[in-house]
Amino acid sequence: MTPLHHSLIFVKSQEPAVVQAAVTVIQHLEHLKHPFALTVASAHALGGAYSDRVxxxxxxxxxxxxxxxxxxxxxxxxxxxxxxxxxxxxxINSGTVGFLADVCPTDLRILTTILSGDYFTETRHLLKVTLSDETTASALNDIVLSRQAARLLCYELFINDSFVCAQRADGLIISTPTGSTAYALSAGGSIIHPAIKAIALTPLCPHRLSSRPIIVPSDSIIDIHLTSPTAQHDALVSCDGFDMTTAPIHQATIQHAPEALQLIHPPHYCYFEALKHKLHWERSLTSS
Structure with missing residues (x-):
């Protein structure tokens, strides 16, 4: 691959561990004499340090x-x-799990390897949601229909204009393969390899015990109809954890988004090794 020549650094959290990791990365880039700059928000997260690099x-x-x-x-x-x-x-992973971040801040030799051109890229697709008021947003992980009040939501689910089910539940998670290891996983959804073109639908605490997650092709169009005025006022739609609106929601349409994200991985990256490490899966059932 082509060597990488000019880095833009993005930092959001002001937690000490993250700030220390950022400083370590910046010092490493300075040692390599590798050109870089920070976003305005990143400099703010670092307490104004490196403001000359903004x-x-x-x-x-x-x-x-x-x-x-x-x-x-x-x-x-x-x-x-x-x-x-x-x-x-x-x-650069300085969070708790970090499924999407491959590089450890304590071993930046991997970053050096990547910058030299020894890496590969992976495409991660997004979802797009359109609400009944024509508000739109996109998500890399998931779009979540949830409730704001202590009562179940009543909704009907359609896929490609075909009626699937009527549901009473706390909500519904519509996730990409990337998001299948996030909220959907904790709700009982399946892990989907990122190379698979699919959308996962995972109900949240459904009242009907026969309700199960569904995986559909990525070109599917998913329509959710809130079937009562109470549900329309109680419903909340969020994209990657960010709430879209608190206005009454009558309908939400979810489909494949035209844009995509490119992730850079080190040459030794393996998705299944990442799963084993992040989810603490045992290599063997027998103790040594």
């Missing part, structure tokens, strides 16, 4: 990648920025 007006093609320092939440925040500027992301 680029407040990102010009097209100035940078060839983004280095995101934090956990998966930070990377989700950076994703829209990266997609807007067409920048692939290198993730």
């Amino acid at each position: 680029d407040s007006n990102i010009a097209p093609k100035t940078y060839d990648h983004m280095i995101v320092i934090g956990g998966d939440g930070t990377l989700l925040s950076a994703a829209k920025y990266a997609i807007q500027h067409q920048l692939p992301i290198i993730g």
Whole structure:
């Protein structure tokens, strides 16, 4: 692959561990004499340090990648920025799990390897939601229909104009393969390899015990109809954890989004090794 020449650094959290990781990465880049800049928000997160390195007006093609320092939440925040500027992301994991961040801040030899051109890229697709008031948003992980009040939501689910079910539940998670290891996993959903073109629908605490997660092709169009005025007022739609609106919601349409995110992985990256490490799966059932 082509060597990477100019980094844009993205930091969001002001937690000490994240700030220390960011400083370590910046010092490493300075040691390599590798050109870099910070976003305005990143400099703020670092308490004003490296303010001389801030680029407040990102010009097209100035940078060839983004280095995101934090956990998966930070990377989700950076994703829209990266997609807007067409920048692939290198993730430095200083969060709790970090499914999307491959590089450990205590071993930046991997970052050096990547910057030298020894890496590969992976495409992660997004979902798009359109509400009944024509509000739209996109998500890398998931779009979640949930409730604001202590009562079940009543909704009808359609896929490609075909009626699937009427449901009373706390809500519904519509996730990408990337998001299958996030909220959907804790709700009993399946893990989907990111190379599979699919959308997962995982009900949240459904009243009907026969309700189970469904995996559909990525070109499916999913329609959710809130079937009562109470449900329409109680419903909340969020994208990657960010609430869209609190206005009454009559209908939500979810489908494959046209944009995509590029992740940069080190040459040794293996999805299944990442799963075993992040989910603490045992290699063997026998003790040594």
